[in-house]
Amino acid sequence: MTTPNVLEIRDIYQTYQISKGLFQPKKPLHAVNGVSLKVARGEVLGLVGESGCGKSTLAKILLGLLKPTQGEVLIDDKPVADLDRLDIARMVQPIFQDPYSSLNPRKSVGSIISLPLRVQNAPNPETWQKRVEETMDLVGLPKRVYNNYPSQMSGGQRQRVAIARALINRPQVVICDEPTSALDVSVQSQILNLLVDLRQELGLTYVIISHNLAVVEHIATRVAVMYLGRMVEVADTDDLFEARQHPYSQALLNSVLTPDPSLGISDSHLGATYPNPIDPPSGCTFHPRCAKKMAHCDSEAPTPIDTGSGVVECHLYKD
Amino acid sequence: MTALFEVKNLTIDIPVPSGMLHAVRGISFEAMRGETLCIVGESGCGKSLTSLAMMDLLPTTAIRNAEKMTFQGQDMRSFSEHQMSDIRGSQMGMIFQEPMTSLNPSYSIGDQLTEMLIRHKNASRAEARERAIYLLEKVGITAAASRLNQYPHQLSGGLRQRVMIAMMLMCDPALIIADEPTTALDVTIQAQILLLLAELQKEFDMGLILITHDLGVVARVADRVAVMYAGEIVEAGTAEEIFNRPTHPYTQGLLDCIPIPGKTARGAKLGAIPGIVPSLVGVIEGCSFRERCKYASDACAKPGIELVPVSGIVEEHVTHDYRCVLSADQCVENLAGNA
Numbered sequence: 229m230t231t232p233n234v235l236e237i238r239d240i241y242q243t244y245q246i247s248k249g250l251f252q253p254k255k256p257l258h259a260v261n262g263v264s265l266k267v268a269r270g271e272v273l274g275l276v277g278e279s280g281c282g283k284s285t286l287a288k289i290l291l292g293l294l295k296p297t298q299g300e301v302l303i304d305d306k307p308v309a310d311l312d313r314l315d316i317a318r319m320v321q322p323i324f325q326d327p328y329s330s331l332n333p334r335k336s337v338g339s340i341i342s343l344p345l346r347v348q349n350a351p352n353p354e355t356w357q358k359r360v361e362e363t364m365d366l367v368g369l370p371k372r373v374y375n376n377y378p379s380q381m382s383g384g385q386r387q388r389v390a391i392a393r394a395l396i397n398r399p400q401v402v403i404c405d406e407p408t409s410a411l412d413v414s415v416q417s418q419i420l421n422l423l424v425d426l427r428q429e430l431g432l433t434y435v436i437i438s439h440n441l442a443v444v445e446h447i448a449t450r451v452a453v454m455y456l457g458r459m460v461e462v463a464d465t466d467d468l469f470e471a472r473q474h475p476y477s478q479a480l481l482n483s484v485l486t487p488d489p490s491l492g493i494s495d496s497h498l499g500a501t502y503p504n505p506i507d508p509p510s511g512c513t514f515h516p517r518c519a520k521k522m523a524h525c526d527s528e529a530p531t532p533i534d535t536g537s538g539v540v541e542c543h544l545y546k547d
Numbered sequence: 548m549t550a551l552f553e554v555k556n557l558t559i560d561i562p563v564p565s566g567m568l569h570a571v572r573g574i575s576f577e578a579m580r581g582e583t584l585c586i587v588g589e590s591g592c593g594k595s596l597t598s599l600a601m602m603d604l605l606p607t608t609a610i611r612n613a614e615k616m617t618f619q620g621q622d623m624r625s626f627s628e629h630q631m632s633d634i635r636g637s638q639m640g641m642i643f644q645e646p647m648t649s650l651n652p653s654y655s656i657g658d659q660l661t662e663m664l665i666r667h668k669n670a671s672r673a674e675a676r677e678r679a680i681y682l683l684e685k686v687g688i689t690a691a692a693s694r695l696n697q698y699p700h701q702l703s704g705g706l707r708q709r710v711m712i713a714m715m716l717m718c719d720p721a722l723i724i725a726d727e728p729t730t731a732l733d734v735t736i737q738a739q740i741l742l743l744l745a746e747l748q749k750e751f752d753m754g755l756i757l758i759t760h761d762l763g764v765v766a767r768v769a770d771r772v773a774v775m776y777a778g779e780i781v782e783a784g785t786a787e788e789i790f791n792r793p794t795h796p797y798t799q800g801l802l803d804c805i806p807i808p809g810k811t812a813r814g815a816k817l818g819a820i821p822g823i824v825p826s827l828v829g830v831i832e833g834c835s836f837r838e839r840c841k842y843a844s845d846a847c848a849k850p851g852i853e854l855v856p857v858s859g860i861v862e863e864h865v866t867h868d869y870r871c872v873l874s875a876d877q878c879v880e881n882l883a884g885n886a
Contacts, residue, residue: 278733279704382823412589413760417804417817424814439734442763446806446813469808483738485763486807489786493742493767498735502703 233305234400234433235267235290235320240299242285242457246506257506259285260296261457267401272427272434274448274465276441276480278502282457283437287403290435292316304400314348321394325406327386331378337364338374341392348397363392366429367422384415391422401433408443420447441484445469450538453477456505456513463538473540475520512543520544550577551722551754552601555615559596559778561608566828570596570609572778578722578754583745585757585765585786588775589801591824594758597775598724601756602641603631619721637667640715644727646707650699656710657695663717675717682713686743705736709743716747722754729764741768762805766790774798777835778827780854784867794857794869794878796840834872842881846872 242260260282267273275283288294289301292308301308303319321344324330331340341360350356361371367388378386387407394402407423408416424447426432438444444451444465451468453461453476461474472478479496498517503509509516515525525543532539533546559571571593578584586594599605603626616623618634626634635641643649651659660682661675670678676695683691686709699707708728715723725744729737745768748755759765765772769786774795782795793799803818811817822839825831834840837847849872856866857875871878 414820418819445808483734485767487762487766489766489790
């Protein structure tokens with residue numbers, strides 16, 4: 229029987245020890261600092277935030293590539309710690325940003341897409357080619373490119389190869405780290421359309437990491453906003469884009485430039501400096517850049533507040 | 548008002564093993580003081596080569612030709628390499644996409660900032676230092692004096708790009724060419740850098756040529772827009788005209804490809820432009836977009852499709868031009884029929 233949450237993380241911490249110099253003690257850097265999250269089956273979770281907020285670290289943890297310092301990841305209600313790598317890879321697959329570097333230039337398309345079958349030691353090797361061709365068909369790649377090499381293909385086609393490779397074992401969750409950032413506008417829309425179609429066809433769950441908020445709004449059903457390793461707001465896409473609550477979500481979303489020539493550029497009042505994660509600000513880590521800072525923000529760390537459809541971490545909403 | 552920079556019929560040809568690559572095929576545009584011109588297009592359309600051609604920084608194998616190419620009224624085609632290097636950096640500033648690769652990692656910020664003024668204006672070290680501090684403050688960098696001793700790797704991406712902007716302003720240029728200045732930055736920093744560029748441009752009355760693929764950026768900062776496809780300008784006009792009345796099928800297609808919050812339904816099909824950009828090697832005739840255009844007909848293969856004004860709209864000397872065999876009314880109707 230299927231469970232509602234295909235992916236769940238409980239209070240994850242990922243801490244790196246950073247060397248400050250030969251004779252100085254190492255300092256901890258909390259890349260992910262106590263994050264809990266549930267992803268329901270069929271959901272598309274958008275993960276947004278500035279560079280260095282920990283979204284890619286979180287993606288690595290979700291893929292089982294990184295063992296969190298503390299906390300638990302559950303896939304399909306099974307703790308990841310109890311699963312071996314092949315089991316995780318069968319359930320969760322990645323799609324990376326740059327299809328120019330994520331595909332082995334010396335392998336043919338057919339060989340790239342069938343690699344997960346070889347790794348998983350899938351039964352009936354004689355049917356592999358057929359399965360590869362079916363998957364290629366699914367992602368809109370013509371059969372004739374089966375023996376081509378990545379260098380002979382365009383960026384959009386390469387990203388389709390990466391998607392086919394991720395889907396050949398029919399995973400339940402696909403983690404897309406900036407899936408369209410390296411692509412041109414006209415190709416980006418094709419890949420987004422494909423991701424939407426595949427989700428409906430195969431009942432996939434996506435976690436989409438992107439700095440392009442227009443893309444996230446278009447494709448995600450729920451959005452999590454990260455700041456300095458914390459999840460400061462999680463909400464349904466509609467709620468977030470229409471009535472965002474956390475001041476950081478507001479500033480972030482106001483920075484999105486929609487193609488409307490009647491609007492100028494609004495000042496987000498965020499200031500230039502993203503804080504140094506080794507030395508995070510006290511209290512609420514966002515307070516030095518916050519437009520709605522209150523007296524106790526720099527001393528007291530806010531706790532997650534339930535908003536009904538999600539959570540927000542800000543003193544403004546504490547009763 | 549005379550143009551600060553003007554180019555007519557610019558072509559860039561690059562010899563490749565299989566023949567001649569016509570990377571830029573006869574484009575004309577002008578930049579005015581105090582005005583922002585955006586050149587927008589996808590990879591391989593020739594927009595970056597165009598900016599390099601303006602600065603005479605093309606790869607040595609590339610062949611540049613132009614009917615007319617003037618900067619502040621002077622014919623640039625006759626400039627010697629020495630004259631060009633006097634102009635580069637001092638009268639024409641350039642900002643590139645990746646601030647980490649355009650700053651020298653082994654020199655301090657201060658060295659790199661002051662070098663410009665010492666090289667171009669014979670300023671003393673102290674004067675140059677003073678101006679560097681003034682400009683770093685101007686671009687919103689705190690503790691400017693202490694930053695001069697820092698090295699590029701000690702700064703974040705946003706700060707580096709601010710340093711690049713300050714560096715470009717050192718000699719008070721008349722024209723800035725910015726090639727994807729914010730593409731490598733976070734959205735929050737992008738908005739700030741664009742705002743800063745717009746303010747500085749107004750304050751110093753500079754001309755700005757912004758090269759980007761991001762239609763959101765174009766809509767928000769451009770006064771005039773030139774849309775490039777396969778080495779040609781396919782549509783040009785004011786930002787309002789281009790975004791509110793896109794006429795060329797390629798411009799219409801591009802605008803249809805991007806999800807617009809509030810307008811595009813969530814998860815709905817986005818428009819797509821099928822096919823790929825044609826090869827620009829060898830003889831190219833007719834409309835270069837016809838292979839991907841849903842309104843293409845036999846007429847599109849004939850040579851000599853010129854950039855013509857969309858009738859009825861002339862705003863001072865700025866016209867809304869497009870390059871298509873269909874009438875402008877027909878193009879607009881096509882778009883309406885699609886929606």
